[in-house]
Structures are given as structure tokens and as C-alpha cells.
Amino acid sequence: MADTVQSPFLPGTKIQFAIDSTSLGYLKTCPRLYEYIMIEGWSPKDDSVHLRFGIEYHKALEEYDAYKLKGSNHDDALAECIRLLLHRVRDWDVDTSHRPGNYKNPRSIVQLVIDYLDHYKDDPAVTVIREDGTPATELSFRFELDWGPQYNDIPTGDGSEQSMPVSQPYLLCGHLDRVVDFNGSIFVMDHKTTTSALSSYFMDQWSPSNQMTLYSIAAQVILKATIKGVIIDGAQVLIEKPNAFARGFTFRTPDQLTEWLADLRYWLTMAENYATMSYWPMNDTSCDKFGGCKFRNVCSKDPAVRERFLEADFVKLPEEERWNPLMTR
């Protein structure tokens, strides 16, 4: 991880000015969840398996695309991207005796990438080529809103108060996996790996969706083109059955994008208020969502003993390793 990445928080405050869909999603789901992850830096001990698996999957597909763009055929591009993948995961030590590692490990990532690329060998979705000739894959974006935190007289923590200039606008940040031309329309494509079935239930979760609406806005800003929506490129990781693949579409109208941005102003105002008061309330109607919040076992305990439960099941990451929307891939 680079050591020069700027903090997403305004100096001396807990006001986050660089926002991505992940951190905004935590805030919308539950302010306490946001506090545990973004403010305090708690991370589940097995989170690294999922994160690493996702990173390697995205990287391999990006490299395959790059080889294809250079003129390689399917087999040659696949061979080279697998060679690089094997090199990266060679020293990846995973505990396969637990469920996350049993599904997500060096063997299964190689199997998944080969299966995916064979499955979409003749992909009807064609990667958009940008004006500079590079493929529109793994695009990091960062753009300013025309407004920023409205705070004033922020407590400094030492009893005094310090007025700070309000010159920093909010930044919206993130990464687009791939932008494609599908049947003459431009879509963002987002790769999702899951161990769940790629059913309509899985696909329905992306509309409305904080992440997919932000990506639709970001793609329009980056490519200066009308984006129809997002293609959810689902990959189900299986052990005894062959890996499964399915795509779903989620569309966004211009009015929906405008509405999302208007709502964002309210959400970020609330975030600023939480930061100013240094208190992020628990939203106890979110605890059972998505199979159960990872902090459920902590929040269900008496406040006096929560710290002990956090320390048992989570690690507190140093600041430079915490989730940071300003980190480019």
C-alpha cells in the first residue's frame, strides 16, 4: 500500500470529504457500521480473503483484456493472464479449513478466471476504447461536487475551537471495472463474485443501488457519453459444481441520477453532523440485512463490553491500511 495517499478526512476532523460507494454505503446502512470501519478502522479477520480474491479476479480479467487489445488470440491472452495470476498468488497462504478460504484460494481463483474467460470467449459486450487508445477497464475516477462540507468552528478535541476555511469540495471516487458497448448502448460492467446463486434475487439488489447509480454518474463524467446503466457480471464460485456465470442489467434515467445527487447532499450533511458530534448512532433495522451485519455480534452486546468483542473478532488496521477512497488501484 502506498504511503503517500492523502487522508479522505479533512485535517483534524472526522469529516470525510472523499467519498466512494463503499464508505457511503456503510453510512447509509448504519452510521455505527460506518464508525467501526471508516473512523476506527476495524476489519474482520477473514476479510482479507474476500478482498484478495476480488482483487486478483479483477486484475486477471483486466490483463486478459489488455492482451486481447494488443492482438493476442483467446488462448494466448488466457495463457499470459494465467501465468501472471499464478505468479501473484504463488505465495498467497489461505486457511482452507474455514469456509471463506475453502471457496476463495489460489486454486479456485485460477479455476474461476479460466472458466469465466472460456465462458465469455466470444463476449457480445465489447470493451470501449478511450480517446487515448487504452481500453476502458479498471478506471479509477475522482471528481468534485460543486459543494463541500459546511462545517465551522469544529471542536479540536483540546477544548478550543478552530475555524477552518471551507474550501474543500466533496470528491466522489471509485473504480469502474469495465465500460462496454452492448448492442450499441454504453454500459458500465461491474464484476461480482459470490457464493450465492445468481438468481433474480441476486440481480434485483442492484436497483436501486448506491454503488450502481454512482457508477452510472461517474461513467458519464469520465467518458462524456450517455450511459444506459450497469451490467452486473456475476460469477458464482462453487466447489463441487462448475462455476456459474450470469449477467443482469440495471438501468438509470437522467432524473434518477439527479435524484441520487440531491439525496447525497442530505446524506453528507448528516455525515458531517455525526462527525461534528463525534457520535454515529446505530441503525438497528439494518443488522439482519445481507445475511447479517459482520458487527452484529458486537452491537448485540452491552456497550461496556463491546470493545472486548471487537478485539476478539476484528483487527484494528493502522490508518494507512484502512479503506481509503483516494487509493488508486
Add this chain to the structure above:
Amino acid sequence: MADEPQNDIDFLMSIDPLELSQQDIGFIIQYHRNQRALREKGIKPKKDKGPSSTLDLVALGLKPAAPKINRRV
């Protein structure tokens, strides 16, 4: 589909991939394609047993536990 590679896949995957030949990479890919084909036919993959899991208690100077006694109530 070609026959499953004769090379030991674990051996191949343990070598630095940058030192593998094109043919070796081809074997690895073919191995995984064969695994997929087996699963599509409903044949479960063999589980990686890892190191031998059988213990020779006698060699370790231990004796097996006494057989369980079934009491009649």
C-alpha cells in the same frame, strides 16, 4: 477435450510461473478445463487430502483406547 495432463499439477503450480514454459501453462489450463468438464458431468472433484492423515499409534508408542462399554440400563 484433451486428456488430463500427466504432469503433477501441484508440482507445476508450485514452480515460479515466470519459469514455466508455454506448454506447462497449457497443461495447467487444460487441467482446470478438465476439472470443469468433470463437474459439468456431475463428478465431484477429489478432495485434497494433504499430508497423510493416518496415524500409526503403535509406532508412536501409544495404544488404542479401550473399546467403548455399552451399559444396559
